[in-house]
Amino acid sequence: AERIWNNLVKYKYAGGLYPINAKREMIWGVTCYKDFASLPEKPDHVLVLVPARFAVQVIRDAAAAGARSATIVTSGFSELQDEESQRLAAELKQAIKETGLAVTGPNCLGNLSAGENLFTNIDDRIVTMEQGAVAIAGQSGAIVMAIRQALEDRGVGVGYMVTTGNESGLETPDLMSYFAAD
DSSP states (O other): OHHHHHHHHHTTOOSOOOOBOTTOSEETTEEOBSSGGGSSSOOSEEEEOSOHHHHHHHHHHHHHTTOOEEEEOOOOSTTSOSHHHHHHHHHHHHHHHHHOOEEEOSSOOOEEEGGGTEEOOSOOSOOOOOOOSEEEEESOHHHHHHHHHHHHHTTOOEEEEEEOTTOSSOOHHHHHHHHHHO
């Protein structure tokens, strides 16, 4: 979570950043909010960085608070083969379907939107924030990051980068359609 926060600050994301943690009043020198209802404004996008057993409720709460999308970085779903993880994965898919949120993840590395200076990725290596005509989307965060780095090394700007992880909500083809229209 701290790496993502540091990336948002480092690249000067101008939108509202509101950490939610019912057990803390401050984190990283910033006020923590108890829940979505206590936020100063409606969330647009939510980053989910809680243990898997809490993620389904966070998605439901985010949608109820008016969020339109979410990125679930949390792992512990269908990538594991145990019964509990499979149950959580099914519950998460159902919650996403019921709420209509546009969700990437779970088990993903995060996203980049250069035009917004938004970098919600756990990777803290230097990233060029130059709006480019290239968009990258893929299930494997490591592969997506390697492609982004190869493009950056060649002077090619990346406007969007999205890692989809387990694809419980949005899938890579959904994003390709969006990028093609953009």
